Amino acid sequence: ELDGVTEKAKWGEPNLKACKPVITISDLDNVTVTANNSADVVDMIEDLLGVEGDLSDSQLATVVQKLDEVLGVSTVTPALGEDIVSIIADILGSSSDLSAVANNILGITGSVGDQMDFPEESQNVTVPSLALSMINVDPGQFQGLTFGVSSFSTGLAPEIFVNQTFMSQPSDGRVVSISLPHALQNFFPEENKKKRVQFHFYGIQELFRDPKTNWTLNSYVVSASVNNSNVSNLRNPVVVTLSHLKPKEKNDKVACVHWDFQKNNGSGGWDSNGCETLPSITAYQTTCHCYHLTHFGVLLDVSRTPISEADQQTLMVISYLGCGVSSIFLGISLLTYMVFEKLRRDYPSKILINLTVALLGLNLVFLLDSWLSSFGCYGLCITTAATLHYFLLASFTWMGLEAVHMYFALVKVFNVYIPSYILNLVLAIEKDAYGSVLSEASLDSLQGSEPFCWMQSNVFFYITVMAFVLLVLVFNMVVFIVVLVQIRHMQTNKPTATVNKRSAMYDLRAVASFTFLLGLTWPIAFFTWGPARVPMLYLFSVLNSLQGFFIFVFHCLMKENVRKQWIHLCCGRFRLNDYSDWSRSVTVGGKTKQNQLVHRSPSVKSDNTSSRKISDDSTTASCSSAPPYHQGA
Numbered sequence: 001e002l003d004g005v006t007e008k009a010k011w012g013e014p015n016l017k018a019c020k021p022v023i024t025i026s027d028l029d030n031v032t033v034t035a036n037n038s039a040d041v042v043d044m045i046e047d048l049l050g051v052e053g054d055l056s057d058s059q060l061a062t063v064v065q066k067l068d069e070v071l072g073v074s075t076v077t078p079a080l081g082e083d084i085v086s087i088i089a090d091i092l093g094s095s096s097d098l099s100a101v102a103n104n105i106l107g108i109t110g111s112v113g114d115q116m117d118f119p120e121e122s123q124n125v126t127v128p129s130l131a132l133s134m135i136n137v138d139p140g141q142f143q144g145l146t147f148g149v150s151s152f153s154t155g156l157a158p159e160i161f162v163n164q165t166f167m168s169q170p171s172d173g174r175v176v177s178i179s180l181p182h183a184l185q186n187f188f189p190e191e192n193k194k195k196r197v198q199f200h201f202y203g204i205q206e207l208f209r210d211p212k213t214n215w216t217l218n219s220y221v222v223s224a225s226v227n228n229s230n231v232s233n234l235r236n237p238v239v240v241t242l243s244h245l246k247p248k249e250k251n252d253k254v255a256c257v258h259w260d261f262q263k264n265n266g267s268g269g270w271d272s273n274g275c276e277t278l279p280s281i282t283a284y285q286t287t288c289h290c291y292h293l294t295h296f297g298v299l300l301d302v303s304r305t306p307i308s309e310a311d312q313q314t315l316m317v318i319s320y321l322g323c324g325v326s327s328i329f330l331g332i333s334l335l336t337y338m339v340f341e342k343l344r345r346d347y348p349s350k351i352l353i354n355l356t357v358a359l360l361g362l363n364l365v366f367l368l369d370s371w372l373s374s375f376g377c378y379g380l381c382i383t384t385a386a387t388l389h390y391f392l393l394a395s396f397t398w399m400g401l402e403a404v405h406m407y408f409a410l411v412k413v414f415n416v417y418i419p420s421y422i423l424n425l426v427l428a429i430e431k432d433a434y435g436s437v438l439s440e441a442s443l444d445s446l447q448g449s450e451p452f453c454w455m456q457s458n459v460f461f462y463i464t465v466m467a468f469v470l471l472v473l474v475f476n477m478v479v480f481i482v483v484l485v486q487i488r489h490m491q492t493n494k495p496t497a498t499v500n501k502r503s504a505m506y507d508l509r510a511v512a513s514f515t516f517l518l519g520l521t522w523p524i525a526f527f528t529w530g531p532a533r534v535p536m537l538y539l540f541s542v543l544n545s546l547q548g549f550f551i552f553v554f555h556c557l558m559k560e561n562v563r564k565q566w567i568h569l570c571c572g573r574f575r576l577n578d579y580s581d582w583s584r585s586v587t588v589g590g591k592t593k594q595n596q597l598v599h600r601s602p603s604v605k606s607d608n609t610s611s612r613k614i615s616d617d618s619t620t621a622s623c624s625s626a627p628p629y630h631q632g633a
Helices: 025-030 038-052 057-073 078-093 099-115 182-187 309-339 347-373 378-410 421-442 458-492 496-517 522-527 533-545 547-557 560-571
Strands: 122-127 130-136 145-151 159-163 176-180 196-202 215-217 221-226 238-243 254-260 269-271 275-277 285-290 295-301 586-588 591-593
Touching: 025 038, 025 057, 038 057, 038 078, 057 078, 057 099, 078 099, 078 122, 078 130, 099 130, 099 196, 099 221, 122 159, 130 145, 130 159, 145 196, 145 221, 159 196, 176 196, 176 221, 221 238, 238 295, 254 275, 254 285, 285 295, 309 347, 309 533, 309 547, 309 560, 347 378, 347 547, 378 458, 378 496, 458 496, 458 522, 496 547, 522 533, 533 547, 547 560
Parallel strands: none
Antiparallel strands: 122 130, 130 196, 145 159, 145 176, 176 238, 196 221, 215 295, 221 295, 238 285, 254 269, 254 295, 275 285, 586 591
């Protein structure tokens, strides 16, 4: 100001009336909330949130604590209640980590609904991403209540509706809806207390994070409660319908869940107890039946890595090409063993022929399945699916019997006598496979309207396919390991020079041969989950669709006896020994133990306990370091 005496400028006395004190959220810890200043504290919090933006954990804890104190000392008017709900909406819209205060926030919104004093029968509060609806009910006239959100966009206030009736059927086109049955009146408070039902809608997912699950929330959250009452074990279910945030794919799993405040050491988490997930009618919503009141949502299983459309098309092409190639070479293998009678004299060859027929049928039906389903004939699709099921089970049964015979031949060599051996194997196959077809014919569990004819009942699939296949694969794996150990033991008793010269290549060939013969590439399917799902699916599709091709390579192309038969047929210059490469003796430590694979007349029984009836030919030969079982020299 200007000094009148000296006519010079000077500083005047400070005037602090126009200066607002600088207050931070941390300063709220020093504020004592009373009934007189509670509204001012709420206004102060609103102003501070507009300045602070995202809050730290300690700041969040302070805000939540002060809101709790406000509700504890003041009468909640509609204006005060709306201010508190607006603060909650601001917190939900921030990028703050809400996991530590999630239960506190849910408790605050519940307290606002219970304590709000309004003159009308009902009161609604809607703010961006959050809505509350409170209804004072008359027990004598209560016939049920339905609350829902008809439309909602992120960042905007939801449009809600309330009907004084119970809706047992889900409503289409609603974001969420929850319908309370008439039986809820049994949980209303005593006569001298108000009976209030309140509904909440949360249009945000960040509040409901459960670190202990690999499922993700695929809906908005809706809740219902009765004041001063814990509603559970309802006689009639609460019907909750929730729209999906992401459309459900054909093989996606969804589950109706509720928020359990006690999970994760009191931090809260999702739980499916007390809720039933109804079969999805559409890909866009799920209906739940729950027998208690709390916060409800729909979880989507994200443990499986999704497959892109491009990967699906590529896998389909690989599968069809592989099955086509396998069908051709399985046909060549079958033709080879049928044309040359000398190749099919022993039991391993006969088992191989049956396995080839089963795999050829499986591949051909798979290739024709989509074309046959295009006719739209339900009976034809039933027949196709049953035939596919038959050949699938037959294939795995013959793989299992390959392992059984391999065990008898290479491990339990002596003191084994099985009358009508090959006949028993065939009867086992026919009983198993035809039983599956009869069970399919009696159950309406097959698909007749999709582009591929196959069973749709998960229970039927797991019992008749997965359980059987898993049992065969486990058995084959055990036999595979035992046989490899036996082969290694045989090699250790041979001269070192011979082993070093031939064992490495023969061992590698034996492992590859047994792997495809016993179907040991199929367990890859059990590892098609998580981040490695797509690469494992590619590996599974390539190896298993080409199983028939690899059987041709190892059991036709690489077998010297088979090659000589074709050369003899084509050139006529070679004559073959009158025995197969299977009937051999076992050489151990330079000594030969005769493994007599003798076929005797049924009227004559052998007295030699060290021999067994396995082969049609009474022939022997020396055993190489590699297993002779279906293997080329």
